[in-house]
Every structure is written in C-alpha cells, then in structure tokens.
Amino acid sequence: MATEFHNLQELRRSASLATKVFIQRDYTEGTTCQFQTKFPAELDSRIERQLFEDTVKTLNNYYAEAEKIGGQSYLEGCLACVTAYIIFMCMETRYEKVLKKISRYIQEQNEKMYAPRGLLITDPIERGMRVIEISIFEDRGSSGSSSSSSSTSSSSGR
Amino acid sequence: MSAVKVSKKVLRKWEKLPGKNTFCCDGRVMMARQKGVFYLTLFLIVGTCALFFAFECPYLAVHLSPAIPVFAIVLFFFVMATLLRTSFSDPGVLPRALPDEATFIEMEIEAANGNVPAGQRPPPRIRNVQINNQIVKLKYCYTCKIFRPPRASHCGICDNCVERFDHHCPWVGNCVGKRNYRYFYLFTLSLSLLTIYIFTFDIVHVVLRSVDSGFVNTLKDTPGTVLEVVVCFFTLWSVVGLTGFHTYLVSLNQTTNEDIKGSWSGKNRVQNPYSHRNIMKNCCEVLCGPMHPSALDRRGELIELALAPVPIPASKNNKENPQTTKTTAPLIPSEHTPDDVKSSIAPETEGDVKEKLSPLENKPPPSELPTPPPADPAETTAVLEEAF
Numbered sequence: 249m250a251t252e253f254h255n256l257q258e259l260r261r262s263a264s265l266a267t268k269v270f271i272q273r274d275y276t277e278g279t280t281c282q283f284q285t286k287f288p289a290e291l292d293s294r295i296e297r298q299l300f301e302d303t304v305k306t307l308n309n310y311y312a313e314a315e316k317i318g319g320q321s322y323l324e325g326c327l328a329c330v331t332a333y334i335i336f337m338c339m340e341t342r343y344e345k346v347l348k349k350i351s352r353y354i355q356e357q358n359e360k361m362y363a364p365r366g367l368l369i370t371d372p373i374e375r376g377m378r379v380i381e382i383s384i385f386e387d388r389g390s391s392g393s394s395s396s397s398s399s400t401s402s403s404s405g406r
Numbered sequence: 407m408s409a410v411k412v413s414k415k416v417l418r419k420w421e422k423l424p425g426k427n428t429f430c431c432d433g434r435v436m437m438a439r440q441k442g443v444f445y446l447t448l449f450l451i452v453g454t455c456a457l458f459f460a461f462e463c464p465y466l467a468v469h470l471s472p473a474i475p476v477f478a479i480v481l482f483f484f485v486m487a488t489l490l491r492t493s494f495s496d497p498g499v500l501p502r503a504l505p506d507e508a509t510f511i512e513m514e515i516e517a518a519n520g521n522v523p524a525g526q527r528p529p530p531r532i533r534n535v536q537i538n539n540q541i542v543k544l545k546y547c548y549t550c551k552i553f554r555p556p557r558a559s560h561c562g563i564c565d566n567c568v569e570r571f572d573h574h575c576p577w578v579g580n581c582v583g584k585r586n587y588r589y590f591y592l593f594t595l596s597l598s599l600l601t602i603y604i605f606t607f608d609i610v611h612v613v614l615r616s617v618d619s620g621f622v623n624t625l626k627d628t629p630g631t632v633l634e635v636v637v638c639f640f641t642l643w644s645v646v647g648l649t650g651f652h653t654y655l656v657s658l659n660q661t662t663n664e665d666i667k668g669s670w671s672g673k674n675r676v677q678n679p680y681s682h683r684n685i686m687k688n689c690c691e692v693l694c695g696p697m698h699p700s701a702l703d704r705r706g707e708l709i710e711l712a713l714a715p716v717p718i719p720a721s722k723n724n725k726e727n728p729q730t731t732k733t734t735a736p737l738i739p740s741e742h743t744p745d746d747v748k749s750s751i752a753p754e755t756e757g758d759v760k761e762k763l764s765p766l767e768n769k770p771p772p773s774e775l776p777t778p779p780p781a782d783p784a785e786t787t788a789v790l791e792e793a794f
Contacts, residue, residue: 268506268507268510269510270506270507270510270511273555275535275537275542275544275555275556276535276536276537277537278537278538278556278679278680279555279556279557279569279570279680314696315695315696316696317690317691317694317695317696321694321695321696322690322694324694324696324697325588325693325694325695325697326694328697329592329693329694332483332484332487332488333487333488333491333589334487336697341696341697341699342696342697343696343697343698343699344699347699373699373701374703375501375504375507376500376501376701376702377701378500378503378507378552378555379507381506381507
C-alpha cells in the first residue's frame with residue numbers, strides 16, 4: 249500500500265530506499281536530449297500515469313528549448329567565436345540557464361508531487377543526461393514494506 | 407568507552423573520476439595522459455610566431471604597413487585561445503553508470519535475451535533505435551556499463567565514452583568530441599590562416615629585402631626567416647589538408663570516426679540520419695549550435711570524514727563503539743536545507759568555480775548510523791557525503 253510522506257524532511261527521516269527506476273533516453277529524434285514517456289511498471293501503484301507523463305514531457309520541452317538551433321543560438325555562437333570564447337568566462341550559456349530552470353522545476357516537482365508519494369527524481373545532469381533516475385522509498389517504520397521492496401525490483405520488459 | 411576523532415578531508419570529484427585523464431588547476435583543466443605532442447604543438451606555434459615578430463614584423467611594419475603585425479597578433483591570439491579551449495575542455499565524456507543503473511541495464515538485457523542454452527554464447531548487447539527512418543545500433547560499453555548514445559564512442563587512450571566522438575588528437579592532447587569539436591575546427595582553420603599568413607609575409611619580406619641588399623645578405627640578416635619558412639612549409643600541407651577534410655565533414659555533419667568506419671558510406675542504402683541535407687544547416691548546427699554543458703562535475707566536493715577511535719581515560723557513558731571505517735549515510739537527501747538537497751549540480755564552465763554539495767545518492771545503506779553520544783565534544787557521527 250502506498251506510504252504517505254508529507255514532505256521531503258519526513259522522507260529523509262523515516263524512509264529507506266526500496267528500488268530505483270531509470271527512464272531511458274528516446275533517440276528517435278536523433279541525438280537531442282529527450283526521454284521516453286513510457287510509464288514504468290514499478291510506479292504503477294505510486295503515482296498517476298498522467299502526472300508522470302506530464303513531468304517527463306515538460307522536461308523534454310525544456311531540453312528541446314535548450315538545444316534549439318535558431319537565431320539566438322547562432323547569435324551566441326558567433327559572438328562567442330568573435331571573442332575567441334573568452335566571453336564564456338563571464339557569461340552563462342543559454343543551455344546553462346535552461347539547466348537551472350530544469351533543476352528548479354525538478355525540485356518543485358519533488359516537493360509537491362513526488363515526495364508525498366515516496367518518490368524522488370534525480371536531475372538527469374547528474375547521471376550524464378543518460379537517464380532520469382526515480383528513487384522509490386518505503387516507510388522504514390512499516391513492517392510490510394521490506395517484502396514489497398523485493399517484489400518491485402522485478403524487471404519489466406521494454 | 408572511547409570517543410571518536412574525526413578528520414575532515416575535502417576532495418574534489420575529479421580526484422575520484424575513473425578513466426585515464428589528467429587534471430590540472432584543481433579540476434578546471436582536463437587532458438589526456440600523454441601531453442608530449444601537445445607541448446610540441448605549443449612550442450612550434452609560439453616559437454614560429456616569436457621569430458616572425460622578432461625578424462619580419464619590424465621591417466614590414468615600417469616598409470609596408472603597421473597593420474601586418476597587428477593582424478598577426480590577433481590571429482596568433484585566436485589560434486592560442488582555440489587550441490587551449492580544445493585541449494583543456496571536457497570533450498563530452500559520458501560519466502560511467504553507477505552500480506544501480508548498471509544492474510538495472512543488466513536486468514533489462516537478461517530479460518530481453520531470455521534463456522540462453524548452456525554452452526551457447528549470449529547474443530551481443532545491442533539496442534536498435536530508429537532515427538530519421540534509419541536503424542541505428544547502440545552498442546553496450548563493458549567499461550562504462552552503458553549503452554552508448556548514437557555517435558558516441560569509447561576512446562581507448564582516455565578510457566572514456568565520449569559523445570559525438572570524432573577522434574583522439576595527440577597534437578592537442580585530448581579527445582575531440584561534442585563539446586570541443588567547434589574549437590578544434592576553428593583551431594585548424596585559424597592555424598591554416600596563420601601559417602599561410604606567416605609564409606606569405608616571409609616571402610614578401612625576403613623579396614623586399616633582397617631588392618635592397620641581396621638574397622644571401624638577407625638570409626644572413628634574418629636567420630629566423632629560414633626556420634619559419636621550413637616550419638610553415640611542412641605545416642601548410644598537413645594543417646590546410648586537415649582543415650579541408652574537416653570542412654568536408656562539417657558540411658555533411660559527419661565525424662572522423664564515422665568516416666573512417668564508413669558508417670554512412672551509402673552501402674546497403676544507409677544514409678547519415680543526422681544530416682540536414684543542407685550544407686549551410688549542417689555547418690550552422692556543428693559550429694553555431696548550442697554549447698552543451700559538461701556532464702562531469704569535476705569541481706564538486708566530496709567530503710570524507712574518516713573516523714578513528716580515540717581511547718579516553720575516564721569511563722563515560724556506555725556507548726557502542728562507532729565504526730572505524732567510513733560509512734555511507736542512508737539514501738536520503740542530506741541534512742541540508744531543501745534548497746541544497748535537490749539534485750541540482752550547476753554545470754560547471756571553464757575557469758568558473760561552482761562548488762555545490764549535492765545530495766547523496768548512493769547504494770542502499772548497509773547499516774544504521776551510530777547515534778551520537780549525548781555529551782561528547784568531538785563529533786562522532788560518521789557521514790560520508792558523496793555527491794555524484
């Protein structure tokens with residue numbers, strides 16, 4: 249049964265990690281950073297499918313915005329080239345600005361939606377932009393959780 | 407019945423990174439192990455330009471135009487900036503999979519392969535993805551324990567998987583990949599221009615001076631010229647050729663690696679799925695595309711608190727002996743404020759220091775932490791904060 253954590257502090261204090269789920273990259277559009285929106289079976293009882301998909305789609309949109317090749321990226325590239333890339337010592341690149349937005353978004357999602365359900369999203373940049381790691385926690389206090397943690401680690405066919 | 411002494415040692419993450427790179431300036435600079443040829447490159451460029459400024463420029467500035475040395479300085483500066491950028495930056499190294507992720511992938515592979523009869527070799531670990539109506543095979547890297555993204559390759563010299571791997575260049579002492587390809591291209595381009603420039607003005611200088619004082623006397627007056635001409639002559643053929651080759655690759659949005667392997671050579675009707683079929687678009691994407699951040703947080707901090715039991719004379723409260731080895735804290739975000747807790751590592755830029763303690767994400771806790779004794783001045787809690 250789903251354990252309730254009211255906020256991140258409670259999650260810290262009373263939870264123990266049961267398992268992790270890794271959302272893989274979606275390479276159908278090429279090498280741009282996009283993640284699969286397929287709902288993993290391990291999260292079935294933990295979070296609504298729609299919420300999860302919305303989170304991943306929003307992240308995908310952020311990454312698409314960061315990697316968009318258009319007027320702004322050309323301007324940034326040309327300006328940087330003209331200054332022999334010294335300008336990046338004082339200026340933040342567009343990608344970095346979007347990454348900050350992404351980490352704020354993930355933090356907000358964790359606080360509002362995922363921690364109350366005993367889940368935690370790790371920013372993909374910490375995993376080399378390869379995966380979105382979602383940690384699934386079980387309430388340390390509940391005795392039934394230790395048996396459920398082993399069952400959640402069964403592999404799901406992709 | 408013993409207190410525990412804690413010694414705090416602050417490490418940066420680059421000190422624990424796997425792979426065969428060397429790091430300088432406390433993690434700001436990242437290069438391959440063998441740097442000898444890179445020093446040669448530096449020596450040749452700086453040496454030749456020094457000779458040019460010493461021997462040619464005074465004469466040419468007076469007799470032709472002062473703009474000549476000025477332009478040479480600008481070009482030299484650009485060459486050095488792009489060279490150092492190429493050599494010192496992270497080419498796009500993919501961090502290796504942590505144990506959890508590696509196990510997860512292994513389980514997926516086993517599920518996909520099904521039951522292999524005993525004695526038979528398991529099928530190769532390959533994933534197929536469709537990109538732009540082309541089937542691309544993603545190979546599994548046994549060193550990094552990941553399925554390599556498209557266009558990534560494992561560099562044997564640096565022992566890292568690099569995104570959009572082009573080649574390992576000993577002349578710049580680093581791999582050339584997604585993050586530093588444009589610097590490498592601009593380096594070869596500007597070096598070609600500089601070489602042609604110096605070569606041309608060497609000839610002009612010798613001609614002008616020979617008109618006044620004769621050819622042999624000219625060479626005697628400016629011995630540096632001979633050296634410059636020799637270096638430029640040999641450099642011209644190699645660097646200009648290389649620039650031409652890379653211009654061809656950029657226009658097709660291909661990497662050297664793909665070209666050598668013949669990945670998109672047209673056999674079996676395979677075509678490059680990453681090309682926009684438009685030279686301008688390809689050039690713009692490769693040279694003016696977004697600047698990807700480094701996935702390696704080299705300058706993040708790893709704090710290790712080593713515990714050592716210190717026997718104290720008077721018997722204090724009866725407490726269990728804390729562990730003497732480093733332990734991992736439970737897999738819960740650290741005791742920092744919620745702002746710090748979050749998994750945000752600001753991607754680091756060259757020459758910029760962004761150190762942040764990020765939350766611990768590690769293996770499941772082996773045991774509970776010992777509780778701190780009630781009235782003990784020394785810290786006894788063992789906390790290994792390992793930010794990844």
